[in-house]
Amino acid sequence: MNYGNRQWVIPALKSASIYALVGGLWILLSDKALDLLVTNHDTYTMLQTWKGWFYVLVTALLVFALLSKYLKQSFDQKESIRLSQERLAFALGAVRDGVWDWDLTTDEVYFSPGYTAMLGYEDNAGFTNINSWQDNMHPDDREHSLEVSKDCIEGRIGHFAMEFRMRTKDGGWCWILGRGKVVAHDHTGRALRMVGTHTNITHQKRVEHELRTLRNSMENIINSMPSVIIGTDRDMQITQWNRSAEMLTGAPAKLALGYRLTDILHLPEELTDSITQAVTHGEALELTQQNLLGDASRIANIFVFPLKNEGITGAVIRIDDVTEQVQMQQIIVQTEKMISLGGLAAGMAHELNNPLSGILQSVQNIQRRSAEDLPANQNAAQNVGLDLKAMHDYFRDRDINRFLDGIQSSGQRAAGIINNLLAFSRSSDSSLAPCSVPDLLDNAIALAESDYNLAKQYDFKAVHIHREYEPNLPAITVTAQEIEQVFLNLLKNSAMAMAGEPTPDKEPTITLRTSSDGPMVRIEIEDNGPGFPDGVSKRLFEPFFTTKPPGEGTGLGLSVSYFIITQNHQGQITAETAPGGGARFTILLPQAKPGPQGVAAQRE
Known part of the structure; x- marks a missing residue:
């Protein structure tokens, strides 16, 4: 595949033509001059001999000059090629890349030693044509890779860079970054030659996978937190927006990222000013029991944690909705008040029970000691000269019995109320x-x-x-x-x-x-x-x-x-x-x- 190795023919033909023309003119003109100027035969013969030797000498000098120039150029070119090849070998060895050179007319491919070495082979091991590449490619990557190569060969793209997997000698898979382009065409524009490199990116892909796994894990952790987690840069541009932030604001992360915090999170103005100042100056900030989003029914604790790396790079803002905690604390306080009130009510009920019991007992005694059918009442009335029947007529006429019944009924009702109050306020054992x-x-x-x-x-x-x-x-x-x-x-x-x-x-x-x-x-x-x-x-x-x-x-x-x-x-x-x-x-x-x-x- 030594394209261009006959480019020396045209300059050589030009030089030979000039030499032949000059030589022919020399012979023709020198013979004419001798014929006109020399009449002696011996002299003529001698001059012809000297002319021939002169021509031979000039020809030898000319040939020597031409050969010296050509040989020097050839040596310089070979040395330049050797140095270039050496530099390329050193460079490929340093980066451990593989080189391939594909003759599209024969489907033969040159694979450099570095190419096969990255797959675990000590020599080319049969890597001689395009099938060596296709057969060792991962089945899931083969169709796409062939389509990209075809697009480059047919001129739809100027060059390509793609990632795919290739089978190694031990049966594993190696991630490859393949690059290539067409470097030679015929007079019709048909591609004749394509060259490129293969770079082993297995370690890079493994690191990318680990980073992706770590990032997903961190996102899952952040998204599973009940707290609102927001990351910002120094200019208050949102860089992190967890699921709790989405639920609080109704703005998905795709919409929020890149916007200023104040454009998405509509906090009260005084809170916004405090957070902005803390982020700008890299100061930690803690704001407790703040109205969340201007809604007095929702209470939040807001924390700002600065991120510093050779200067202020941003901040993490955490918002905890503590509405239920605050409400529970208030419920506890209110419950304690109710317990105290219950104790006070119980004490008052006990204090009221004593005089109320005296009232009920007194009414009962009045009714009993004024009854006509009790012998003790009859004896006491007789001793003081009192007519019990007349007294009862008086009680009836003046509604005294009704008043006594009313006192007893009201007292019993009050006693029932106090008993209910005591039962309600008494500590429950649940x-x-x-x-x-x-x-x-x-x-x-x-x-x-x-x-x-x-x-x-x-x-x-x-x-x-x-x-x-x-x-x-x-x-x-x-x-x-x-x-x-x-x-x-x-x-x-x-x-x-x-x-x-x-x-x-x-x-x-x-x-x-x-x-x-x-x-x-x-x-x-x-x-x-x-x-x-x-x-x-x-x-x-x-x-x-x-x-x-x-x-x-x-x-x-x-x-x-x-x-x-x-x-x-x-x-x-x-x-x-x-x-x-x-x-x-x-x-x-x-x-x-x-x-x-x-x-x-x-x-x-």
Whole structure:
């Protein structure tokens, strides 16, 4: 394949032609000159001999000059080729690349020793044609590689660089970066020769795979974190955006990356200024209990961690939604207040019980010691000259007996209220026991009837209670005080809602329904009040959500009730607007397991 090895013929023919022309002119002109100038035969013969020797000498000198020049050029070219080949060998040896030279007219290919060495062979080992390359290529890479080579041969691309796998001597696979281009064409433009290199990139591919695996692992870790993780450069351009950030903002990572943080994350202005200053100056920053995205219902802790590498290169911003933690802390504080209030109520009940007991005992003694049929009363009256019959006529005429009955009745009612208050405020041991649902509802009603608040302008005794209890309803296994607390909260909410928006032509009514529902017991508490505004029923059980005016509710009652039903008793509680208007709460609680206690609770 020594293309161009006859390029010396044309210059040689030109030189020979010039030499022949000059030689012919020399002979012709010299003979004419001798014929005109020399008449002596001997002299003529001698000059002809000298002329011949002169011509031979000139020819020899000319041939020597030409041969010396040619030989020097040939030597220089060979030395240059040798040095180039040596440099190429050294370069290929240094980079451990392989060279191939493909004669497209014969399909013969020259493969350099480095080419076969990277595949584990000590010599060419039969690598002589294009099939040697194709047969050792990975089947999954063969079609694409042949198409790229064909595109280059047919002139659709000027050169190529592609990656593929080749089988090594030990049966493994070696990743190759192949480069090549056509270097010779015939007069019609048909490709005649293609050369290129192969570079072993197995280690590079392995490192790329490890880096890709590490990156995927890090992304999975970052995306699995509940915290919002955002990476930025010094100019606040977003470089990292995890899944929690997508969920918080609704912006996917593909959209957020490359944008300024302030264009995607719309924080309050003072927060944005603080974060920007921290990132710009490379300062750590911690902002606790901030309103998240300007939404007062969501609370977050924000941390800024600067990234420094020979200067400030950016920052990592972590945003933790601590709304539930803050709400739980507030619930704990509120619960502690309620516990303290319960203790205070229990103490007051005990203190009230003492004078109330004295009042009831005194009334009972008055009634007993004024009775006409007791001998002791008759003797005492006779001793002081009192007519008991006349005294009783006086009591009747002045309604004193009715007043005494009223004192006793009111005292007994007050005693019942205090006993209920003591039972409700008494610390619960959270013990589960079979209980009758109607009894729990009636107890809650008795508690609610003692609640009268002029400031809230409602009186539960003014509410009509309509009971629809299923006969022989199965008992439920619950902590009685907790369930009574739930019922009491729902009853009071209904009474307050109906008092807040009274309807002149409707009597405030609360309907209580109980029924069996498979393995559960269904309890419905429904009122005929205003019901729920649109969209409110979905948020009723969120902590601190309330529809009451400011100062009239903590927003914890329903959330605590939800926790008691769902977490403590594995039940369900839902809220909806009743078909005829008004609010309806539905509670499902598991039935008590069959047994003597369950039967007893059912009978009660």
